[in-house]
Amino acid sequence: MNSRDKRSQENAAFLDNLTSFLSDEQRSLEDVKESLREQGIDPESALQEFRDILATHAPSWREKASRERQKVKESLGDEPTQPNRSREEIVAEIKEVANSMGSLGAPIVAGAYHSRFEEASEDDLDSLLRDLKLQRDLLRRKQERGNE
Amino acid sequence: MWGVMPEAKNRATEILLGPEGEKIWLLLLEYAGNLARRYGWRAGKTLPEGASPDSVAKDVLIKVIQGERAWDPEKEPSLLIALKGMVRSDLGHLFSGYEARMIERVDRPLSGEFERTADSFPVGDPNPEQSLLQSERARLEMTALDLIREAVESRKNPELEAVFLALYYADSPKEIADMTGIPVERVYTLGRELDRIAAKISPALVARVMRERTSHE
Numbered sequence: 195m196n197s198r199d200k201r202s203q204e205n206a207a208f209l210d211n212l213t214s215f216l217s218d219e220q221r222s223l224e225d226v227k228e229s230l231r232e233q234g235i236d237p238e239s240a241l242q243e244f245r246d247i248l249a250t251h252a253p254s255w256r257e258k259a260s261r262e263r264q265k266v267k268e269s270l271g272d273e274p275t276q277p278n279r280s281r282e283e284i285v286a287e288i289k290e291v292a293n294s295m296g297s298l299g300a301p302i303v304a305g306a307y308h309s310r311f312e313e314a315s316e317d318d319l320d321s322l323l324r325d326l327k328l329q330r331d332l333l334r335r336k337q338e339r340g341n342e
Numbered sequence: 343m344w345g346v347m348p349e350a351k352n353r354a355t356e357i358l359l360g361p362e363g364e365k366i367w368l369l370l371l372e373y374a375g376n377l378a379r380r381y382g383w384r385a386g387k388t389l390p391e392g393a394s395p396d397s398v399a400k401d402v403l404i405k406v407i408q409g410e411r412a413w414d415p416e417k418e419p420s421l422l423i424a425l426k427g428m429v430r431s432d433l434g435h436l437f438s439g440y441e442a443r444m445i446e447r448v449d450r451p452l453s454g455e456f457e458r459t460a461d462s463f464p465v466g467d468p469n470p471e472q473s474l475l476q477s478e479r480a481r482l483e484m485t486a487l488d489l490i491r492e493a494v495e496s497r498k499n500p501e502l503e504a505v506f507l508a509l510y511y512a513d514s515p516k517e518i519a520d521m522t523g524i525p526v527e528r529v530y531t532l533g534r535e536l537d538r539i540a541a542k543i544s545p546a547l548v549a550r551v552m553r554e555r556t557s558h559e
Binding site: 198201202204205206207208209210211212213214215216217218219220221223225226227228229230232233235237240241243244247248251252 | 355358359363364365367368369371372373375376377379380383384395396400403404407408422426476479480483484486487490509510511512513514515518530533534536537538540541
């Protein structure tokens with residue numbers, strides 16, 4: 195190897211070392227953020243993008259559940275509340291839905307709500323009924339998928 | 343299609359969702375930027391149109407989460423190092439496109455109208471394409487290094503110069519601290535200064551300065 199080639203190799207090795215040194219993993223988060231700003235990247239936007247990527251491609255169970263519920267809601271349409279239903283009718287339907295969820299293998303804690311039925315407003319009961327119906331539909335879909 | 347390892351995929355996702363996830367992502371983004379600049383110094387160009395260091399990092403991240411690219415924790419226990427390797431591979435492919443275009447045709451006549459024949463290339467020497475590419479790379483890299491050195495010297499800071507020189511032999515802050523006798527925390531601080539210097543030396547600047555210097559030779 196001639197001296198020119200040797201020098202070229204040393205130059206390349208220097209630039210590799212510099213790149214590695216500037217990417218050291220032991221630095222503080224603040225140093226890394228500052229370095230990104232030097233590159234013209236806003237670290238906060240980059241972090242938001244990371245969270246969005248995770249939410250889309252690696253959703254947590256909570257995000258998955260929320261998305262499923264939204265899908266079911268959309269597929270069912272915005273079911274209007276049946277007008278002029280008595281409080282007793284709504285409570286009866288809640289119990290019926292809770293029972294059907296039990297038979298789907300999800301012995302729902304709906305019983306826990308029973309004691310509060312008396313305190314709940316009609317709007318609250320209506321909302322609870324809608325929520326339980328959504329959960330029941332989710333369960334049914336899950337079972338159907340399992341049977342396929 | 344890359345091999346799918348469901349357990350590793352889940353483990354990778356678990357780590358990314360955990361407390362270290364955000365730092366891993368920022369370090370990966372930073373690495374992609376630093377490496378793209380490093381390859382750019384060699385090619386005299388930034389990434390091809392439509393690609394950016396962060397788009398490469400994002401693509402790697404999504405593919406690992408989805409299991410399209412495999413991380414084997416037994417071979418490489420650090421997820422970050424594995425992700426860096428994937429980014430390095432993808433950036434390398436993107437830049438190799440430039441190098442292919444820089445290659446000269448073997449049958450191109452030499453100046454003076456002589457044609458190249460097999461006898462023009464002594465056995466064992468690099469072929470003309472390789473020679474041209476190596477010479478172009480070497481000149482660009484030397485120019486990048488000269489620009490960095492000039493900027494370091496202009497700071498008139500002996501500690502910064504010591505760290506700069508140590509980079510010929512080492513790349514870890516700890517090793518550089520040992521070599522120079524500068525405390526490692528200070529080496530990190532000086533690293534920030536070097537980072538600011540390097541950020542200003544774009545591949546386009548390196549290519550322009552190299553052309554100017556070549557024309558004056």
